[in-house]
Amino acid sequence: MKTIPRALPIIAGIFAAVFSPPAPITPSAWANQHFFLPDGERKSQLIDLSRTPHLVEPLDALGPDAPDNEIAVMKSAQSAFTTLLQIAACHSIDRDPCDMMIVQPTDSALGDFNSQKLGRALELSPIMRKKVFPQTARAGNASKTYEKKFSPDCSLFLSLASSTADLRSKTIKKALCDEIDEYPADLNDQGDPLDMIRARQISFLRSGTWKRAYFSTPTIKGASSIESKFEAGDQRRWTMVCPHCDDDNLQFEWSEKNRHFEFDPKPPYRARYIPPCCGVVIEGWQKFAVYATGRWVATAPGEGRYKSYHFDALSSPFVPWDEIAKEYVAAGDNPIKLKAFWNLTLGLPFELKGEAPEFDRLLARREDYKQGHVPARGLLFVMGADVQHTGIWVEGVAFASNGESWSVVHDFLEGDTTDHKGGAFAKLEKLYDQKFPDAFGGTRLVDCMAIDAGDGGRANQVYRFCRGRARAFAIKGVSGWSAPAIGTPIQVDIKLSGKKIKKGATLWPVGTWALKATFYSNLVKDGRRAGAEQDPDGYCHHHAGCDERYFKQQTAEYLKTTVRRGRTVKEWQETGPNHLLDCRIYAMAMAEYLGLSRLTADQWAAIAKERGVPQVLQQPDLLAPDAVKIAAAEPAPVRPLLTRRPKKRGMTIHSRGVF
Template sequence: MQLPDALTIVVEALIAAIAPPQQIDPPTWAERELTVPDGPKKLEKWSRHLTPFVAEPLSHTSIDSPVNEFCVMKSAQTGFTTLMIAGIGHTIDIEPCDQMIVQPTDGALTDFNSKKLQIAIENSDALAKKVAPQTARSGKASTTYEKRYGACSLTLALASSTADLRSKSVRKAWCDEIDEYAEDLDGQGSPFDMIEARQESFLADGSWKRIYVSTPTIKGGSHIERYWEGSDKRKWFVKCPHCRDESGESSEFVFEFGPNFRYSDEWPYRAYYVAPCCGSVVEEHEKRELVRNGRWKATDPGPGKMPGYHFNAMSSPFVPWPKIAERAVKAGSDIAKQKTFYNLTLGLPFEMKGDAPDHVRLFERREDGLPRYRVPPAGLLLTAAADVQMRGIWYEVTAWAPNGESWTVDAGYCDGDTSSPDGEAFGLLHKATLGREFDDAFGGKRTLDALGIDSGYRSHVVYSWVRQNQRLHPDTGKDVVLALDGRDGWSLPAIGMPKLVDIDLGGHKIRQGCKLWPVGTWSLKGSIYDDLRKEGLKSGALRDPDGYCHFGTWLDMAYFEQITAEYLSDEKLRGRSRKVWKVRRDNHLLDCRVYNKALAEYLGLSTSTADEWAALARHRGLPVEVTKRDLFTPPEATPQPLPPPEADPEPVQGDWIGRRGRNWLR
């Protein structure tokens, strides 16, 4: 090779190295470079042909777009996580700058990194060349929570970490599943305000980008709903294959769940759509092509409004209409299932009923034949929950059937000092719960499957008592005694993963001496209130519905006043509206019922299979028939309980709730 030729090669290589990257828009870049990291098209090249509805919002993630922020309110599994990965990848390759992806939980952040982002990086030549590996020795290696590319980086942040959200300035902020973000971080401010503050230095030149993506939760308490309501509300319109409008163009409409979506209420759930413009039928097999040729159209345009996108399973290429019909049928009138259907399939916030059930009506529909301390025929699970006060402990024991029906087996108050785990009140609680055997309806003896204690008050006393009394259940292998931590918020699970906490009591400290279980109380209260409103045999129904709450005549009016003591209300927090639970009177037994339902979920109330319920019934010496009630099973088909015992066990405390008078603790 001659010297001039070698010099030419060197110069060309140098020019290529220092030349700015070719400016292409994010959708085009994604089609060239992005490998889909998960889902039905995993490890295939991304194509706007399959998910054309992603292209427009994805294009707004580029600095070339005049749009600074937009929101996406969506159902599950619609392809919008790919939007974030594609936008991040385009930024790394074409528009390098500092950016941040914010996830609601550590688990979500870990999954996003390992199961989505890292796979996309490793399967893209462009990204793999630019993102420093974690094994790099130059001092500029990437880490689990920071991807480095040249002088810039992508920070993977937790929405619950003020340290993460107060990190360096970023030009682009990707906010994922924002309905799971807290309203306030331990009094230090809103995570949204903290994220905005990280972009202050980019306000002057207008180059900042902020993207909000989430499935919604509760109407009036949903972050993504709030952003959607302030947007221009874009929906995915399809062309009617059968008619045209007055201008000669094809009429347009949106596939929405409602009266135009027709389906059979039994398998195979045949479904079709009636075009609202002309009444013609659109079959399932026509949907994909219509969606492929659809377009976004603002339904509420206005000056200053950000683009907002709503997309749900009705238009998704991944979810068949019969599956949507099946989910709707199976949700029925069950509030918890309806909420799941609205949020995850329709991409809509669910409206909870805010009024409390009528406590007088509940008192009037008490049932004979439900003696105190007796587990009813279908009560396969037995839980107890306790609410610790400055003086005394409230508690409730509840039996649960596989279909969610519940029976109050015992409830009361243990008077005494609670400043020590060896105090009188805790001794009485042990006698009423862990130390008691309950007769079942078939002559057997039952003990608790789980006992949960609210640790919000006297925390370290509760931790110590739980540690002293901990045991594993011989049937389930699970902890029997749980320290519980009630959490506010609409997106939290009934019961989450525990964390180990220290016990610091009486000058003695035990590191990581107790498990603390978080309980999402807000949604549980809504579910319980829905169950309390249900009408059963006592009201003339053909049967007691799933989730029906049974109460014996031994319960007095004060009990029902407590379990209906809260209501939903609208309030402003930092200028934002939200739905919150308000207390109108003593609510200790409502708290106990909330924790009891969380414990039932901990034991598998909603997740156990029919075979597992049958095995549990056999193991406990119960007829398997108690697990098999259906719509056509008359009440008489349920095995009849034994007659009441001649003498009930002695109550823990001589005084019952009503004898203390209302608000006696005050």
């Protein structure tokens, strides 16, 4: 009996150890013990955050013991913040069970994140395998593809930013919002998706336990959601120690005016950084050691400001400086490529200029090349068509390897458009089959023809016209700055002989916004007609048949900044009829489809041979303006590049191989 009192503390200690909650642990410390990388160079290995110290502070801010409710991260690509998002969710599953939501911008992004990242991370971690119910569990506790259940009453929801059902039906404590610049500005006329997400967390406002994080590469300056989130915070930047003078305020920054990041214009580039503190060169091989000395420093602290972060490839431990130099040189002055460089490499919003030149200035610089003839350097010959009720507007455009373009033919094909075989469509068929003379005595068919099947009420006619014509593409313009020039096609229904055929035609989305910015950027460039030594890359040539009506239509839009439901957006605004502008944009999409900005010098040379270009000109500088003034070769008809419909996105099948 006397031993019982002494046993009670021991028994009490055992019960306390069993039933007491585990000791608090930060998400970063937890990750070093339990998180296995789902992809990358160290795939399936336990993470070591000492290799990526820039992740630690923002990750720990999402832990339950941190005072922060909200953070924002404006980042470049390949900066590991998607890994941070996964760790934050997994740590919460283990140490702070609650209903959570991870929001992705698109179906494809959501599917890839689930299958290639989060799903693998859950499978690799022993503790996650114990916590998260499998999809084969009992019905009440079973996880679903986009709902990971980890206790009888807690779930991690994988949601879509474009789904009102996903964003309106759940009460959540934590929201992790990925790539928010790709979220729609107004979801089905019901508001900003970010506002809907905030509304899901109202129940936790009083307790102050809610967490919300925004991650994104930025898009357009002045209209980027993550830019506004970053600027509303305390604007933290990765700050390092100079290896030469020990100054501890070194920040790798990109500046067009006072450039500290230097490199040679050609490989191997020898990229280096000249720090403002002492001016002693930091070589590329020193970058990663300097990065490891860094810490986050708020550059705009203030009351009420949450933690916001900017991180880019200049500081990233994954990207060598020579690779950054290579990407910048490759971008040149192409607005689409420059935007990608600023967004994905620098993690900065791109300042877009959307002003077209005055039409009379364009009239004055017309040239005397033959209308209806494909010029010598126009290796790609494409056409865009805009279908209206009373006819079809068209423009055929030739492109050189450096993006220079020539308007070859434009017209309004007057006629009825209710019959895909008659009226204006019969005239369009003649253009499709027409053999256009080229500069070397041969003839050319249009390589690709894009026909708008959008909102004009003639979609079915366009589908039926394109059906069976390998070089004709039914397209639909897509708004938004993140939409690619030519997207993933979808199968659509078509009515044929009075019957509805499921998935009977192919519809290709065209990202018109960025293409218009590129076109206007090229249209304002001055060339030889304005006294320049040579025509620049992307320069737009026009023949004498391009009249006032033509130029007024091609300059009939401008970039307007508006506020929609509280969010600033930049969008194109029409000032008058713009059919020929649409035709030009559709033609540009076809050129991109054929590989205008992707083909190598060897591939261009192969196309030149296919086009019938004389052997003497088939060199890397084969079609320089002065070089093409030689006599034409023997006449030879030339086949179009596209000889049969590609079966896979991103693959263009040419008459001589796949590019």
